[in-house]
Amino acid sequence: MQAIERFADFLSRNRLKMTRERRVILDQVLGTRGHFDVDQLLAGFRRAGHPVSRATLYRNLPRLIEAGIIHKLEMAHGQARYELMVGRHHHDHLICTDCGLILEFESHDVERIQDEVCRRRGFVMTGHTHQIRGHCAACAGRRRRRRG
Amino acid sequence: MQAIERFADFLSRNRLKMTRERRVILDQVLGTRGHFDVDQLLAGFRRAGHPVSRATLYRNLPRLIEAGIIHKLEMAHGQARYELMVGRHHHDHLICTDCGLILEFESHDVERIQDEVCRRRGFVMTGHTHQIRGHCAACAGRRRRRRG
DNA sequence: TCCTAGTTGCAACTCAGTCTCAATTATGAC
DNA sequence: GTCATAATTGAGACTGAGTTGCAACTAGGA
Ligand SMILES: [Zn+2]
Ligand SMILES: [Zn+2]
Ligand SMILES: [Zn+2]
Ligand SMILES: [Zn+2]
Numbered sequence: 001m002q003a004i005e006r007f008a009d010f011l012s013r014n015r016l017k018m019t020r021e022r023r024v025i026l027d028q029v030l031g032t033r034g035h036f037d038v039d040q041l042l043a044g045f046r047r048a049g050h051p052v053s054r055a056t057l058y059r060n061l062p063r064l065i066e067a068g069i070i071h072k073l074e075m076a077h078g079q080a081r082y083e084l085m086v087g088r089h090h091h092d093h094l095i096c097t098d099c100g101l102i103l104e105f106e107s108h109d110v111e112r113i114q115d116e117v118c119r120r121r122g123f124v125m126t127g128h129t130h131q132i133r134g135h136c137a138a139c140a141g142r143r144r145r146r147r148g
Numbered sequence: 149m150q151a152i153e154r155f156a157d158f159l160s161r162n163r164l165k166m167t168r169e170r171r172v173i174l175d176q177v178l179g180t181r182g183h184f185d186v187d188q189l190l191a192g193f194r195r196a197g198h199p200v201s202r203a204t205l206y207r208n209l210p211r212l213i214e215a216g217i218i219h220k221l222e223m224a225h226g227q228a229r230y231e232l233m234v235g236r237h238h239h240d241h242l243i244c245t246d247c248g249l250i251l252e253f254e255s256h257d258v259e260r261i262q263d264e265v266c267r268r269r270g271f272v273m274t275g276h277t278h279q280i281r282g283h284c285a286a287c288a289g290r291r292r293r294r295r296g
Numbered sequence: 297t298c299c300t301a302g303t304t305g306c307a308a309c310t311c312a313g314t315c316t317c318a319a320t321t322a323t324g325a326c
Numbered sequence: 327g328t329c330a331t332a333a334t335t336g337a338g339a340c341t342g343a344g345t346t347g348c349a350a351c352t353a354g355g356a
Contacts, residue, residue: 074224126282
């Protein structure tokens with residue numbers, strides 16, 4: 001896997017150690033699809049018989065982000081989610097506030113407009129968050145039926 | 149002021165009472181410019197000699213939002229900010245992660261693209277968050293000078 | 297005026313995330 | 327392989343934003 005080398009590389013470049021816990025975390029992350037949270041990872045560690053403490057997980061998530069392996073999604077009410085980014089490119093999210101479904105979207109035009117907005121203000125962008133909240137097709141349908 | 153009537157209206161439509169505390173909160177909100185936080189409001193209450201408890205403020209901010217008087221900005225690390233929305237239209241934000249400066253931007257094109265993305269997925273948008281993080285012109289300049 | 301549902305302050309609580317610290321371990325030098 | 331050392335770990339205490347239960351209070355309609 002490319003992610004493992006990438007992480008090993010990142011660690012050695014920063015004089016950090018490849019510990020059992022870091023391997024376990026990386027494995028779990030690579031084996032989890034979609035937009036997952038800390039509790040899902042912790043449950044995964046237990047299921048796999050390789051427990052890792054909450055503190056250690058929290059200490060290492062930023063490292064995985066710096067290494068470009070995962071991306072953090074800061075959602076409302078402090079519910080953070082993460083997603084694998086190796087081999088993927090940037091995208092933004094549609095979040096259903098009824099069922100929690102997270103869809104992805106991508107728009108070159110929006111990215112271009114953002115760059116232009118920044119350029120005009122002399123603002124140096126280091127990142128952005130673009131989330132659309134609402135009701136997914138299924139939930140919207142359910143609501144329509146209920147309300148008439 | 150239009151905001152006072154609007155709030156009074158919202159309250160009576162929902163069988164809620166216009167209390168001294170609600171008047172104080174609304175006054176403080178109307179008298180605060182920019183993107184303010186809960187502690188700024190609490191300090192304002194004290195300064196004005198009209199204290200309102202933290203609990204009461206937290207209980208009423210959602211009411212002001214529902215009434216369309218203020219808007220909540222959910223920023224990273226759980227630092228919520230609010231801004232007056234009466235007589236203004238929707239906009240999004242550029243946030244300097246060095247000095248905390250918050251700039252505003254507005255793009256019809258981005259809004260149009262969002263609508264299009266939602267339409268294509270049968271997604272019913274109820275709101276969105278679009279934040280650009282980075283370094284404002286002043287901070288970017290300072291950094292350039294420092295690094296050479 | 298009286299009644300009652302809505303409101304308040306306080307303090308206890310929740311929840312995500314961070315920090316401290318003693319014990320452990322990866323890694324590089326010899 | 328052995329050693330030295332700096333990095334890392336888990337446990338649990340802690341933090342800070344926000345919420346909640348509750349008894350006392352109050353706006354506003356009958
Ligand atoms: Zn849904
Ligand atoms: Zn995604
Ligand atoms: Zn700045
Ligand atoms: Zn604004």
